[in-house]
Amino acid sequence: MKLGSCQQRSLLGYLTRAGLVTALVFLTACSSAAMPGKTAIAAPGGGWVSPLRADHALVGRIWESATGRFLSAAELTAQLETQRYVLLGEKHDNPDHHALQWQTVQAFKEQGAAPGLVWEMLPRGIDPRLQSVASRHFDNDEQLASYLEWDTRGWNWEAYRELVWGSYQLSLPMLAGNISRSEISALYAADAAGAPEVLGPEARERLLSDIDTSHCGMLPESQFSAMLRVQQGRDESMAGALASLSDVAQPAVLIAGNYHARHDLGVPNYLLAADAELQRSQISVVAFIEVVAGEERASDYLEESDSIASADYLWFTPAVSDKDYCAGLRGEAQ
Numbered sequence: 001m002k003l004g005s006c007q008q009r010s011l012l013g014y015l016t017r018a019g020l021v022t023a024l025v026f027l028t029a030c031s032s033a034a035m036p037g038k039t040a041i042a043a044p045g046g047g048w049v050s051p052l053r054a055d056h057a058l059v060g061r062i063w064e065s066a067t068g069r070f071l072s073a074a075e076l077t078a079q080l081e082t083q084r085y086v087l088l089g090e091k092h093d094n095p096d097h098h099a100l101q102w103q104t105v106q107a108f109k110e111q112g113a114a115p116g117l118v119w120e121m122l123p124r125g126i127d128p129r130l131q132s133v134a135s136r137h138f139d140n141d142e143q144l145a146s147y148l149e150w151d152t153r154g155w156n157w158e159a160y161r162e163l164v165w166g167s168y169q170l171s172l173p174m175l176a177g178n179i180s181r182s183e184i185s186a187l188y189a190a191d192a193a194g195a196p197e198v199l200g201p202e203a204r205e206r207l208l209s210d211i212d213t214s215h216c217g218m219l220p221e222s223q224f225s226a227m228l229r230v231q232q233g234r235d236e237s238m239a240g241a242l243a244s245l246s247d248v249a250q251p252a253v254l255i256a257g258n259y260h261a262r263h264d265l266g267v268p269n270y271l272l273a274a275d276a277e278l279q280r281s282q283i284s285v286v287a288f289i290e291v292v293a294g295e296e297r298a299s300d301y302l303e304e305s306d307s308i309a310s311a312d313y314l315w316f317t318p319a320v321s322d323k324d325y326c327a328g329l330r331g332e333a334q
Contacts, residue, residue, distance in 0.1 A: 085254070096318060120254070125180050239268075268280065290319035
């Protein structure tokens with residue numbers, strides 16, 4: 001597995017909440033200095049909200065991993081709008097990531113594309129409601145949130161309000177992507193020896209290692225395989241939703257955490273496994289990445305497993321917090 005020269009990942013995920021497994025991914029990286037050039041800054045229309053390192057040299061830059069060059073937001077839109085699948089990976093608690101996701105979806109629509117959205121935040125069982133949203137009238141976004149039972153699923157409505165409400169107002173087709181609580185329980189309790197052999201050996205080892213890291217080293221190793229089955233079950237479900245949506249939308253867009261969106265570890269592999277004619281080049285991954293103090297070379301924020309890069313584009317933003325979540329779980333002083 002190739003990492004940036006001094007790259008470090010701090011992951012907090014697979015937390016148990018009300019007996020359920022939830023994946024929260026916190027990404028950090030480090031690198032040596034290299035200035036990004038003079039490409040226009042691509043910031044949310046309302047300016048940056050996240051408080052840390054808005055003056056970092058990479059903030060607002062969009063880096064293309066295949067060419068090593070920086071793009072404008074308009075250039076990125078032009079490259080993405082004709083793709084079959086576009087995966088917009090986020091850090092869930094970063095408001096700038098959600099603002100840029102919405103900005104990207106709007107740009108697709110403005111350029112004449114017909115995007116649709118798949119949501120990690122909603123289980124597949126709510127699809128009948130999602131599919132009926134466009135034909136229903138809601139006076140405000142709170143009514144829409146109530147109809148989708150958004151707040152009952154542990155996701156902050158305020159973080160996603162603009163993106164969900166805006167997509168409703170544009171009458172975009174939408175599908176849920178995640179598995180249900182009962183499916184999570186079934187996967188966790190399954191007797192299967194391991195998850196489906198969709199990933200390469202290096203990617204599987206990386207996932208198992210990250211399961212340990214994401215639990216701050218406190219999860220019994222006996223539970224690793226079950227956690228892996230749940231993670232891959234989520235990714236397979238989101239891939240299935242994207243494939244269904246692609247019949248009526250181009251591009252079919254996934255809104256999900258960066259880990260699910262990764263080329264090397266996540267949803268793209270299940271799209272490819274289910275469609276022998278699909279090429280990886282028809283899937284674009286945009287990872288919204290929080291910058292790290294003093295680390296200014298974009299390439300060092302990119303990861304790969306089994307010679308597959310994690311993302312096609314990195315879009316850099318300020319950070320929300322430098323909090324050590326593992327220290328918090330252990331009750332250590334911050």
